[in-house]
Every structure is written in C-alpha cells, then in structure tokens.
Amino acid sequence: MSRRPRARIRWNGDAVLGQARAGAVRGLLLGAEHLLAESRKEVPIAEGTLERSGATTVDEQDLVAGVTYDTPYAARVHEDLTARHNPGRKAKFLEDPANREAAVIGELIAAQVRRALRG
Template sequence: MPQYTSFNFDGTRQWNSRGRRLQSQGLRAGLEYVLGLSNSRVPLEEGTLERSGKVDVDGLEGSISYDTVYARRQHEELTWKHLPGRMAKYLEKSMNESREIILQMMAVPLRRWLRG
C-alpha cells in the first residue's frame, strides 16, 4: 500500500471553471515542490523509493505518494539509521514545512489571471 499525504484546498468562494483549473495547476506546482523536498530527505540506498514518488491532482485535491512495499515502514520507523540528510518522516516533515509555500504557489496562477 502506498504511503501518501493529501492536501485539500477548501475555499469558501465559488470559483468558475478557469479559476478552479488555475488553482489546480498551482496545487500541482506546490505538491511537486514538496515532492522535490521530500525526495531530498527520503532514505536512500538504491534510489528505488525516491523514484517511486509521484504527485496526483484531481481538481482541488492532490496527493503525494511513494509506491514501494516498504515506503510506509521507511517513513514511520524512527529507530533506523540513515545517511546524513536522509530521515524517517521525510514526507510528513516536508509537507508540514511547506504548507504556506503551497498556498502561495496556488495563488500565483490566479494573481496572473486577475492582472490579465
């Protein structure tokens, strides 16, 4: 089962289809940023876990997942030793540190559109 983290944008404002599409593009950019940060921290031996990381976005919902049989265990096992800079909780820490950046990245396409 893949190990993943989800991020939702639940705005109270009604968006038109172009606004939702632009927000979705911004969400994808934000999650790609988090994936890159997470990949720089993922435990590394052969690189299989790092290469299995991917971003999926459907409208204003998105997820980051690592699809190996050991992804969840690598993420959760705090007692395992890793190379310098590599760690357990690689995805969770990356997401928590990047929440504000994700929201800013989601706003960029909309700001460009509104300036038109």
C-alpha cells in the same frame, strides 16, 4: 421629470469561476511538485528505488493534490523513527517537508489563481 441613470451589468461569474478553478489546478500541481522535490532531499536512499517511486497527482474534480511514494516498504520507512539513515536522510521524509513547506505551497496555489484571474 428627470431620467434615472441606467446601468448594464454583465455577469461573467461562471467564466471567472472556471478561470479560478483552472488556476487552482495548476497551483496544486506546482505545489505537489514542490513538495515532491523537497521530500526527495530527505528520503532515505539505499538503492534509490524509494526515491524514484515518488509521484504527484491532482484530482481536478475535488481540487486535491497528492504526493506518494509507491513501494511496499514506503510507509514503514516513513514511520520508523528508530532506523538509521545516511546524513540528511530520515524518517518522516514526506510529513516534515509538508509541514515545513505548507505556506510556500499555499502561495504557489494562490499565485496561480491570481494569474488566472488577471488573464
């Protein structure tokens, strides 16, 4: 009678998920900061108040990041396609970079998740 080989499995799923989540949070922050930097290159500047009001947030619970411009007129300036701005500055200063940089932002997040899982 032969003995069956035995194997012992150790499940570290919760720890791995925690590491992946922490990496995702770091990646979301880096992605949001990247988008903020790119949008600041296009935000219309009169006195600089709108540009300075840009900020990033990360909701760690829901794994959602945000980039906001917090002035009473930010949405109006963003949406008014008829307004004239200095060269290189324009409406859709947040939406256009978000669309253009989506792949880069995704890679920033993925790289942080991979890095967290290697450690």
